[in-house]
Amino acid sequence: MLQFDKLSLNIPDTQKPRIVVIGGGFGGMNMVKSLRNAGMQIVLFDKQNYNGFWPLLYQVATAGLEPDAIAEPFRKMFDDVEDFHYRMVRVSKIDPATKTVTTLIGDLKYDYLVIATGSKSNYFGNKQIEQYSFPLKTIPEALNVRSQFLQCFEQASVTTDPAERESLLTFVIAGAGPTGVEMAGSLAEMRKHVLPADYPGLDFSQMKIYVVEGLGKVLPPMSEEAGNDAKRYLDDLGVIVKLNTLVDNYDGQTVTLKGGEQIRSQTLVWAAGVTGAMIEGIPSEVVERGRILVDPISRIQGLTDVFAIGDIALMKLEKWPKGHPGVAQPAIQQAEHLAKNLQRMRKGEQPTPFDYFDKGSLAIVGRSRAVADLPGNIHLGGFIAWMSWLFVHIFYLVGFRSKLIVFSNWMYRLFTYQRGTRIIIRPFVRKDDKVGQEMLERNEAV
Numbered sequence: 001m002l003q004f005d006k007l008s009l010n011i012p013d014t015q016k017p018r019i020v021v022i023g024g025g026f027g028g029m030n031m032v033k034s035l036r037n038a039g040m041q042i043v044l045f046d047k048q049n050y051n052g053f054w055p056l057l058y059q060v061a062t063a064g065l066e067p068d069a070i071a072e073p074f075r076k077m078f079d080d081v082e083d084f085h086y087r088m089v090r091v092s093k094i095d096p097a098t099k100t101v102t103t104l105i106g107d108l109k110y111d112y113l114v115i116a117t118g119s120k121s122n123y124f125g126n127k128q129i130e131q132y133s134f135p136l137k138t139i140p141e142a143l144n145v146r147s148q149f150l151q152c153f154e155q156a157s158v159t160t161d162p163a164e165r166e167s168l169l170t171f172v173i174a175g176a177g178p179t180g181v182e183m184a185g186s187l188a189e190m191r192k193h194v195l196p197a198d199y200p201g202l203d204f205s206q207m208k209i210y211v212v213e214g215l216g217k218v219l220p221p222m223s224e225e226a227g228n229d230a231k232r233y234l235d236d237l238g239v240i241v242k243l244n245t246l247v248d249n250y251d252g253q254t255v256t257l258k259g260g261e262q263i264r265s266q267t268l269v270w271a272a273g274v275t276g277a278m279i280e281g282i283p284s285e286v287v288e289r290g291r292i293l294v295d296p297i298s299r300i301q302g303l304t305d306v307f308a309i310g311d312i313a314l315m316k317l318e319k320w321p322k323g324h325p326g327v328a329q330p331a332i333q334q335a336e337h338l339a340k341n342l343q344r345m346r347k348g349e350q351p352t353p354f355d356y357f358d359k360g361s362l363a364i365v366g367r368s369r370a371v372a373d374l375p376g377n378i379h380l381g382g383f384i385a386w387m388s389w390l391f392v393h394i395f396y397l398v399g400f401r402s403k404l405i406v407f408s409n410w411m412y413r414l415f416t417y418q419r420g421t422r423i424i425i426r427p428f429v430r431k432d433d434k435v436g437q438e439m440l441e442r443n444e445a446v
């Protein structure tokens with residue numbers, strides 16, 4: 001039995017103002033970075049001990065990168081920040097009235113609180129989809145997907161049942177946003193360049209990749225041109241795209257689409273929706289569509305000294321009536337802006353309102369093709385967009401080590417068409433998962 005009463009947050013008392021940051025993702029990490037010389041005690045709580053670069057998570061899932069290439073531990077990242085304290089805990093509750101944050105191992109008082117907890121997968125209340133589909137929001141989830149893909153190929157290479165083989169070689173991705181599109185493109189490239197050599201006994205013309213999207217276009221958050229180009233690239237790669245189609249249910253064996261069509265598949269990847277990773281204690285009147293309403297200085301409406309940034313925050317401005325898009329740039333820019341405002345406020349100066357600079361969006365579709373929407377209504381496609389995608393992702397990756405690993409991996413793949421990480425390190429076994437159970441039993445029996 002766990003004995004939480006023997007644990008303590010162990011944060012030293014301080015005369016300085018204490019800022020507590022919950023979540024060290026794009027928002028929280030930049031918050032800490034921007035406050036490093038602000039003369040405050042900085043406490044970061046995150047349930048995982050690293051910052052993850054989620055735009056490349058799909059490459060971990062499709063055996064393109066090892067997980068540590070896209071993650072940087074907080075303790076290493078901030079080892080030079082004075083009076084910085086990281087604790088690996090989940091914050092369960094906040095109490096703005098007493099200025100207290102609660103975790104399983106203790107409470108902590110704050111002077112300023114920044115909520116940067118990001119988002120989590122949204123299954124729109126469908127428990128069966130939640131139970132059987134594969135989400136892609138964290139590194140363990142990406143490793144689950146990678147194991148599942150590889151286990152499906154292994155099982156397909158030994159089954160004698162053609163119907164089972166077909167369902168093992170059918171992959172359905174729900175959601176044609178950047179994650180769904182990038183994942184489908186990457187899987188299609190594997191089918192073309194990698195898998196036939198690995199599994200010479202399998203006929204990969206039988207392998208099917210579906211992308212199912214509820215809206216009428218691919219890459220809904222991007223321009224019409226980007227959506228059309230991405231759709232064309234997916235068609236060229238042999239990905240079956242179903243638009244204006246919703247996934248209605250999934251029982252681990254069969255994906256049922258709204259309208260009744262059924263696809264037999266052992267793998268449904270869920271990239272169809274997210275909602276804010278909410279924390280207890282936020283007044284319900286400031287929660288809208290799973291996000292927390294904040295004013296133009298990121299302060300939670302109606303609260304003092306409590307702020308929210310990134311995916312969890314809903315800042316409705318004239319230019320952004322529905323809030324900012326749930327991507328990395330708003331989180332980064334809000335963090336940097338809030339850090340400056342906090343310093344202004346501590347000097348008794350007026351804070352300035354946040355103004356988002358939209359640097360554009362990018363999505364990659366397989367090898368050497370991408371789409372980009374840039375400021376000024378400029379749209380790029382094909383190889384130039386792909387080069388921009390490579391440059392931007394290397395630029396924003398955290399730490400020289402990660403940049404070097406990712407760059408050398410990509411160059412290796414560009415010239416050899418290979419992927420180095422097709423390894424099942426931790427077999428994925430879902431409850432009543434036939435593939436995983438059979439594989440485990442077979443291996444145990446040897």
Ligand SMILES: Cc1cc2nc3c(=O)[nH]c(=O)nc-3n(C[C@H](O)[C@H](O)[C@H](O)COP(=O)(O)OP(=O)(O)OC[C@H]3O[C@@H](n4cnc5c(N)ncnc54)[C@H](O)[C@@H]3O)c2cc1C
Pocket residue numbers: 022023024025026027028045046047048050051052054055056057058089090091092116117118119136137138178179277279309310311312326327328329331362
């Ligand atoms: C697969 C994927 C692909 C993406 N691709 C792109 C892309 O190509 N381009 C782009 O701009 N954006 C992309 N995004 C979106 C982008 O990653 C998010 O918009 C961004 O991460 C938001 O930053 P954040 O700081 O709000 O949250 P996050 O970066 O998600 O960080 C939240 C942190 O809070 C922690 N946390 C949550 N709850 C608690 C709690 N209760 N207690 C303690 N810690 C907690 C989490 O562990 C996490 O570290 C992608 C996201 C995903 C999942």
